Amino acid sequence: MAYELTESHDEIRERVRAFGEEAIAPVAREYDRTAEYPDDIIAEAAESGLVGANVPSEYGGLGLDSLEMAIYTEELWRADPGIGLAIQARSFGSTLLLDQADEQLCETWLPRITAGEVGTCMALTEPDYGSDMAGIQTRAERDGDEWTLTGKKKWITGASVADVAIIIARTTQDAEHRGLTAFLVPTDRDGFEATPITGKLGIRAADVAGIELDDVRIPKENVVGEVDRGFYHLLEFFETERVNVAAQAVGVAQAALDAATDYANSRTQGEKPIKEYQAIQHKIAEMGSAVEAARSLTYRAASAGDRGDDDAMKLASMAKQFASERAVEVADEAVQVHGGPGYVEDNLVEKYYRDARITKIYEGTNEIQKNIIARELL
Numbered sequence: 001m002a003y004e005l006t007e008s009h010d011e012i013r014e015r016v017r018a019f020g021e022e023a024i025a026p027v028a029r030e031y032d033r034t035a036e037y038p039d040d041i042i043a044e045a046a047e048s049g050l051v052g053a054n055v056p057s058e059y060g061g062l063g064l065d066s067l068e069m070a071i072y073t074e075e076l077w078r079a080d081p082g083i084g085l086a087i088q089a090r091s092f093g094s095t096l097l098l099d100q101a102d103e104q105l106c107e108t109w110l111p112r113i114t115a116g117e118v119g120t121c122m123a124l125t126e127p128d129y130g131s132d133m134a135g136i137q138t139r140a141e142r143d144g145d146e147w148t149l150t151g152k153k154k155w156i157t158g159a160s161v162a163d164v165a166i167i168i169a170r171t172t173q174d175a176e177h178r179g180l181t182a183f184l185v186p187t188d189r190d191g192f193e194a195t196p197i198t199g200k201l202g203i204r205a206a207d208v209a210g211i212e213l214d215d216v217r218i219p220k221e222n223v224v225g226e227v228d229r230g231f232y233h234l235l236e237f238f239e240t241e242r243v244n245v246a247a248q249a250v251g252v253a254q255a256a257l258d259a260a261t262d263y264a265n266s267r268t269q270g271e272k273p274i275k276e277y278q279a280i281q282h283k284i285a286e287m288g289s290a291v292e293a294a295r296s297l298t299y300r301a302a303s304a305g306d307r308g309d310d311d312a313m314k315l316a317s318m319a320k321q322f323a324s325e326r327a328v329e330v331a332d333e334a335v336q337v338h339g340g341p342g343y344v345e346d347n348l349v350e351k352y353y354r355d356a357r358i359t360k361i362y363e364g365t366n367e368i369q370k371n372i373i374a375r376e377l378l
Contacts, residue, residue, distance in 0.1 A: 020079025046116025
């Protein structure tokens with residue numbers, strides 16, 4: 001089955017697009033230049049009900065399904081990838097809480113997340129282990145009614161501004177992926193330290209940091225899901241998040257296409273608009289087709305996840321891999337359409353080119369996605 005867009009999907013798009021055009025787009029370049037974290041815009045997004053939009057209404061969210069979230073994400077990234085990611089990351093990991101945590105943890109944290117009172121982060125990647133979850137070295141040891149966590153995490157979105165982190169740690173040694181567990185860790189605990197990573201190529205308004213855990217103690221009630229089942233809990237979580245990254249890619253690709261078409265309409269060369277040159281027309285045609293193809297696959301993957309289709313994992317990886325590669329290509333061509341002006345930071349296409357590149361890396365590199373796709377097909 002494919003997907004069907006309804007009036008409710010149009011309403012979500014209009015709502016997020018209006019917020020993006022009014023609150024995000026006018027200041028996007030400045031936040032990229034300063035790499036400042038957009039606290040004020042996140043607070044405004046929370047007031048507008050746009051933080052934790054996937055969280056059910058009983059916890060203060062909008063209760064958006066995967067297709068609605070894809071549209072929501074696309075429009076945030078169309079307005080600006082860096083600020084859009086910062087808004088999204090405030091509730092990163094909430095899906096795992098909803099699916100696996102007990103009711104007490106959900107009631108304690110989710111309403112505060114959607115209200116904008118606290119932010120979350122999801123800490124999986126380590127300095128030596130990224131896509132290979134079986135190699136995770138951060139360890140958690142049971143000590144009576146508590147667990148102690150020790151280890152290092154790297155490249156964690158939102159870590160230095162988060163109030164609570166979901167940490168993936170090893171609870172059974174020498175068990176590879178079968179010995180991992182998820183823990184909810186308040187970041188004000190003794191032994192928890194997050195250090196921002198600076199000098200990023202793109203998404204500069206979003207926080208990315210490393211984490212050090214030195215015998216951080218948390219109560220046993222803060223286990224998310226089952227002990228030693230964290231890897232399996234993450235499989236469903238990443239299926240959703242890969243569709244989310246695909247939607248991010250569609251959003252930045254659309255922004256680059258918009259900028260290229262606007263420039264082609266206004267720029268003259270040889271006393272006529274450059275849109276009248278066939279070379280430019282072909283570029284715009286290919287860019288537009290790439291964006292629509294990526295959007296269609298992304299929406300199909302989101303809908304498959306909502307229905308629980310057997311091919312949902314395959315489609316999620318296809319969407320993430322395909323959309324991210326098209327986003328980088330479209331952003332590259334947008335720079336080419338602009339020529340010299342597109343190569344300097346006065347023009348947004350230079351920024352889109354930098355921002356788009358991350359979508360090929362996080363939530364599982366595209367090389368890993370190809371492994372998953374091949375496995376599912378074969």
